[in-house]
Amino acid sequence: MRKFGLIGRNISYSFSPNYFAEKFSREKIDASYQNFDLQDLSEFPEILRKNKGLEGLNVTIPYKESILPFLDSIAPIASEIGAVNTIKISKSGKLTGFNTDYYGFLEAIRPFLKEQHKKALILGTGGASKAVVYALKSENIETTFVSRKPSKNAISYEDLDKEVLEDHLLIINGTPLGTFPNTGDFPKIPVQNLTPGHLVFDLIYNPPTTKLMELAKINGATVTNGLKMLELQAEKAWEIWQQD
Numbered sequence: 001m002r003k004f005g006l007i008g009r010n011i012s013y014s015f016s017p018n019y020f021a022e023k024f025s026r027e028k029i030d031a032s033y034q035n036f037d038l039q040d041l042s043e044f045p046e047i048l049r050k051n052k053g054l055e056g057l058n059v060t061i062p063y064k065e066s067i068l069p070f071l072d073s074i075a076p077i078a079s080e081i082g083a084v085n086t087i088k089i090s091k092s093g094k095l096t097g098f099n100t101d102y103y104g105f106l107e108a109i110r111p112f113l114k115e116q117h118k119k120a121l122i123l124g125t126g127g128a129s130k131a132v133v134y135a136l137k138s139e140n141i142e143t144t145f146v147s148r149k150p151s152k153n154a155i156s157y158e159d160l161d162k163e164v165l166e167d168h169l170l171i172i173n174g175t176p177l178g179t180f181p182n183t184g185d186f187p188k189i190p191v192q193n194l195t196p197g198h199l200v201f202d203l204i205y206n207p208p209t210t211k212l213m214e215l216a217k218i219n220g221a222t223v224t225n226g227l228k229m230l231e232l233q234a235e236k237a238w239e240i241w242q243q244d
Helices: 016-026 041-050 076-081 101-112 127-138 162-167 211-218 227-242
Strands: 002-008 031-037 054-059 086-089 095-098 119-123 142-147 154-156 170-173 199-202 222-224
Touching (some): 016 031, 016 227, 076 095, 101 222, 101 227
Antiparallel strands (some): 086 095
């Protein structure tokens, strides 16, 4: 039996095990997929040692960036993004990092993009947000990070006034705020300034409608969640794992 899995922290809720279990059953693939819940990434080498025969891993919060030093090589796009969400493990045990988040996001958002979506606010600066920026740049969409800790590369939530939101009609939530079970949380943006011209893409998929999406809809904005992105990135990861 072929073996695959997911590494992350506090990932009991994860989409991936059920998705791949259903895929393996449906397509009659003799394989298994399991969660490796790591409280610290220093546990990662032990996971590899104890699970001989692993062919591939997905990587989720909070390790998409910190996993890089553990890898033997990184694919060019993942290197440019600065984050990895897929690892291919060779028969000799070599680890190669890839990023399929950018592909999943781009293909998921394309049907929603309209002429007015020229500038985007990216909430959060983690690995998923970096993949989003890479994808949007390929569509010639200007991006601005928003962070609780502003820097030369990111503005703060306090900077988000009516004028800024009017100038950025695409908003991507790359933070975990609003994820089950903390479904009442949402990034503190001035949702009252959202309009029917806005598109809000929340990378969260559980719950299907987050608090941010709910508040955006009240103001007429178009909203979508991260489920399609997850499905697409998972299938792209599977493609990578099949390559020689």
